[in-house]
Each structure stands twice: as structure tokens, then as C-alpha cells.
Amino acid sequence: MEIRIERTTTPKAKPVDESQLGFGKIFTDHMFIMEYDTGKGWHDARVVPYGDISLSPAAMVLHYGQEIFEGMKAYRTPDGEVQFFRPEENFKRLNSSAERLIIPEIPVEDALQALHTLVEVDKDWVPHTDGASLYIRPFVIAVDPFLGVRPGDKYYFIIICSPSGAYYASGLNPVSIYVETNYVRAVKGGMGYTKTGGNYAASLAGQDEAHKQNYSQVLWLDGVERKYIEEVGAMNIMFVIDGELVTPELQGSILPGITRKSVLELCRKWGMKVSERRITIQEVADAYDAGKLQEVFGTGTAAVISPVGHLKWGDKVMEINGNKIGDISQKIYDTMTGMQYGKLADEMGWIVPLKK
Numbered sequence: 001m002e003i004r005i006e007r008t009t010t011p012k013a014k015p016v017d018e019s020q021l022g023f024g025k026i027f028t029d030h031m032f033i034m035e036y037d038t039g040k041g042w043h044d045a046r047v048v049p050y051g052d053i054s055l056s057p058a059a060m061v062l063h064y065g066q067e068i069f070e071g072m073k074a075y076r077t078p079d080g081e082v083q084f085f086r087p088e089e090n091f092k093r094l095n096s097s098a099e100r101l102i103i104p105e106i107p108v109e110d111a112l113q114a115l116h117t118l119v120e121v122d123k124d125w126v127p128h129t130d131g132a133s134l135y136i137r138p139f140v141i142a143v144d145p146f147l148g149v150r151p152g153d154k155y156y157f158i159i160i161c162s163p164s165g166a167y168y169a170s171g172l173n174p175v176s177i178y179v180e181t182n183y184v185r186a187v188k189g190g191m192g193y194t195k196t197g198g199n200y201a202a203s204l205a206g207q208d209e210a211h212k213q214n215y216s217q218v219l220w221l222d223g224v225e226r227k228y229i230e231e232v233g234a235m236n237i238m239f240v241i242d243g244e245l246v247t248p249e250l251q252g253s254i255l256p257g258i259t260r261k262s263v264l265e266l267c268r269k270w271g272m273k274v275s276e277r278r279i280t281i282q283e284v285a286d287a288y289d290a291g292k293l294q295e296v297f298g299t300g301t302a303a304v305i306s307p308v309g310h311l312k313w314g315d316k317v318m319e320i321n322g323n324k325i326g327d328i329s330q331k332i333y334d335t336m337t338g339m340q341y342g343k344l345a346d347e348m349g350w351i352v353p354l355k356k
Contacts, residue, residue, distance in 0.1 A: 001045055001110045003032075003117050008049035014163075018129040021165035023302070028122040028134075032114045032159040036104050042157070045110075047118050050160065056145035060152045065198050068097040069139035071301045072258075074119050074161075074354065076126045076133075077342025082354040085340050087115055089258045094138060096256075097194035102151035103140055111138065111157075116355040118159055123354065130341070131166025167303045172325050172333060174309025175298075177232060178215035179281055180206040181314065184223035185230070185253075192230075192253035199255075203233045215312060217298070219281075222253065227280045235298030235306055236260035239284060240328055242292040249276040259299040262350065263332055269348070272328075281313055288318045295326035304340075305333040 008029045015021055027050050034045040061067050070090045074082050091111040098105050115136065119126070126134040138159045142152030183206045186192025191199060206218040219237060222228040229248050231237055236257040238247045245267050250256050267274050287293040288311075296308035309323035320326075325333075338344030339351060 001113055003114065004044075004046040005117070005121060006046065006048045007121070010049075014125060018127045018132050018163075019165060021127065021132060021163055023164045023167075024135065024162050026163055028125040028161040028163070030118060030121050031161075032118040032157075034106075034114065034157045036155040036157070038153040042104070042106060042110070045114065047121055053156070053158075055143055058145040058147055059141075059143045060146055061141040061143060063147060064142075064149055065196070066101055066103065066142035066152055067140060068094060068101055068103060068194065068196050069137060070094050070195060072136045072138075073164075073301060073340070074123075074126050074134040074136060075340045075342070076128055079342070080128075081342065082119065082123050082126050082134075083340075083342060084115070084352045084354070086258055086262065086350045087112060087352055089261070090138070091115075093195065093256065093258070094140070097196060098140065100191060100194045101196060103142070103155060106140075106157055114138075114157075114159060118161065119354055120356060122161055125161065125163050127163050127165075129166065131337075133164055133340075135162045135164040136160075137162070172305070172307065172330070174307040174320070174323050174325060175217055176215045176310040177217045177219045177296075177308050177312070178206075178210035178213055179219045179221065179311065179313040180209070181221065181226060182206075182209075184226070185220045185233075187223035188252045190223075190253065193250065193255060195255060200233075207233055213312070215310075217306075219311070221281060227282065228278050229281055229284065230254045232298045234302065235300035237296070237298055237308075238263065239279070239287075239293065240295035240326065241284075241287045242294070244273045244275060245328070246275045246277065246279055248279060251278075257299055257301075259301060259304060259336075262336065262348075263299050263305075265348065266332060266335060267328075284311070285313060285316060285318065288320075293318070294321065295329055296320045297326075297329045297332075304336050305329050 231254040298306040307325040
């Protein structure tokens with residue numbers, strides 16, 4: 001694929017204090033754009049200065065939500081090199097989302113080329129601070145100016161980048177999670193397994209209720225029986241019960257997380273008993289009462305591992321592992337971040353160096 005590169009003539013000042021980066025507030029000098037038109041396919045791939053895009057007020061994405069996205073990172077190693085963590089998995093998932101939302105798929109090799117080209121142009125934006133990274137947001141939107149419900153004929157595939165600070169600036173602290181029993185996020189046959197904005201919009205009411213009760217995250221139950229555990233708003237969820245790692249199986253209503261997949265593969269390599277199956281919130285509560293619920297943690301790109309210290313289901317509040325990170329969670333976190341930042345050898349074949 002031929003990619004045209006137009007470099008900015010007014011580069012922005014890069015952050016001096018990387019401890020103040022935060023998340024999603026600062027953007028690099030450039031972005032990638034490629035267009036799709038029915039009958040023409042994907043075309044006009046280019047890296048251009050970061051800036052606003054022009055859309056018709058009638059653009060279909062604004063009215064019918066036909067859009068998909070991904071979230072990934074670039075990491076800087078101790079010797080100054082830049083690398084990615086399983087980027088091909090993100091673009092495979094982007095295409096899975098595209099299929100469900102009737103969006104033209106993007107060849108994985110083309111998406112990877114776009115990623116490497118953009119990050120090579122903006123590689124000086126990859127933070128140097130331990131734990132910080134360059135967050136990368138690829139997304140596709142339908143831009144036809146048409147007020148009718150149908151798949152679009154014109155799309156933009158865009159990648160933007162944002163230098164982001166360490167998720168755990170003050171240490172790997174457990175989070176508190178509220179189990180949502182009134183609202184549902186997704187059902188089998190719906191869009192729950194895709195990475196699309198509608199799923200996140202559907203989670204806002206539950207998230208708001210959790211915050212009102214001083215809990216930071218929501219744990220969603222299935223949309224039919226309201227008893228089977230699905231996922232946390234921004235993470236997949238895992239439980240260590242009597243030495244066994246248990247996580248909800250993929251049935252079409254939860255996101256097939258890249259970090260989730262990696263954690264399961266890593267734990268199996270270590271010889272742990274790992275189960276992907278349906279698990280009820282009642283089973284978790286029973287394991288807690290029996291003293292067998294050893295650890296609970298979320299998995300996702302942003303945090304990698306997010307230990308859970310408190311889990312609230314109705315009037316029952318469960319304190320997990322004394323509100324401290326468990327040994328298994330810590331080992332997973334140290335191993336995966338060690339590989340991502342080039343401090344540990346990649347024995348899984350997950351790391352992809354930036355092509356120069």
C-alpha cells in the first residue's frame with residue numbers, strides 16, 4: 001500500500017513533565033487517514049498533520065452510530081527502541097467488529113503498515129517514563145450525508161495517537177466494583193463482542209450509579225437471566241477460586257480482549273488450571289463465603305491488570321484478599337509489562353518492533 005506523508009510545518013511542543021500526561025488529552029503532530037468509497041474500495045492512504053476533520057451534519061455516523069474502534073499502545077524500551085504488543089490481534093478484532101456493523105474490512109497487513117508508518121513519523125512522542133506509553137486509537141466511521149438507515153457507502157479509517165501517563169502512578173492499587181442488577185449492557189446476538197461506541201453508551205447509566213455509590217467500575221451480568229457474570233465496563237474480569245483461574249466464556253456478548261487472551265495463554269503456560277465458562281455472581285459470593293475466592297482482577301489495554309479490592313452485589317460487600325493485590329495478579333502484571341517495555345524476554349512471540 002502506498003502511503004503519502006505530509007509532515008507538519010508547525011510541530012507542537014512535547015510535554016516536559018511526563019508525570020502530568022494523564023490520558024487522552026494530548027495528541028501527537030500527525031494522524032493517518034484512509035478513505036473508502038463503494039465501487040472504489042479503500043484509497044488515498046496518507047499521514048497528515050493532526051487536525052479537525054470536516055463532516056456533514058447529516059453524516060451517518062452522527063445519526064445511526066455506524067462506527068468501530070480499537071485501543072492499543074506503543075512502548076519505549078530501556079534502550080530507546082519503540083515496540084507494540086500483539087497489534088495484529090487488534091486489527092483482526094477491528095475486522096470482526098466491521099463484519100458485525102457492515103463496514104468494509106481493512107486488510108490486516110495494510111492496517112499494520114499504517115500503524116508503523118504513523119508511529120515512525122511521531123516516534124519522538126512515545127514517552128520515556130516507566131509505565132507511560134503512546135496510546136493509539138484506530139477507528140472507522142461512516143460519513144455519507146444521508147438520513148436513512150442503511151450501511152454507508154463512504155468511510156474514513158483514521159488513527160490518532162496520544163501520549164499517556166502511567167495508569168498506576170502511585171502503585172498497583174485495587175479498585176472497587178459495583179455489580180449492576182437493573183441495567184444490561186449487551187445480549188447474545190447483539191453487538192457486545194464488538195468494539196463500538198454504542199456498547200459504551202449503553203454502559204453509562206450503570207457507571208453513573210456505581211459512582212453514586214462510590215464504586216469505580218461496573219460489573220455487568222447477562223441480559224437474560226441477570227445472574228451470569230459478563231465483564232466490567234472497560235475490562236474483562238477474572239477470578240481465582242481455590243487455585244483455579246476462571247473467566248466468563250466468549251458467547252458473543254462480551255469483548256474478546258487481547259489482554260484477556262494473553263493472560264489465559266500465559267497462565268496456561270505456567271501450568272495453572274484455567275477455565276473459560278459461565279459463572280454466576282452467586283457462585284462468586286459462595287466462594288467468598290467459603291474462603292475460596294482468592295483474587296479478582298480485570299484485564300485490559302489501559303491497566304493490563306486491575307486488581308479488585310471490593311465487590312458489591314446488592315447489600316453484600318466482599319473484600320477480596322484484604323483489599324490488596326494478589327500474588328497471581330502481581331506476577332501476571334510484572335510479566336506482561338516487563339515484555340511490553342522490553343525489560344523481560346518475550347517468550348510468547350507477542351512483541352513487534354517498530355519498523356523503520
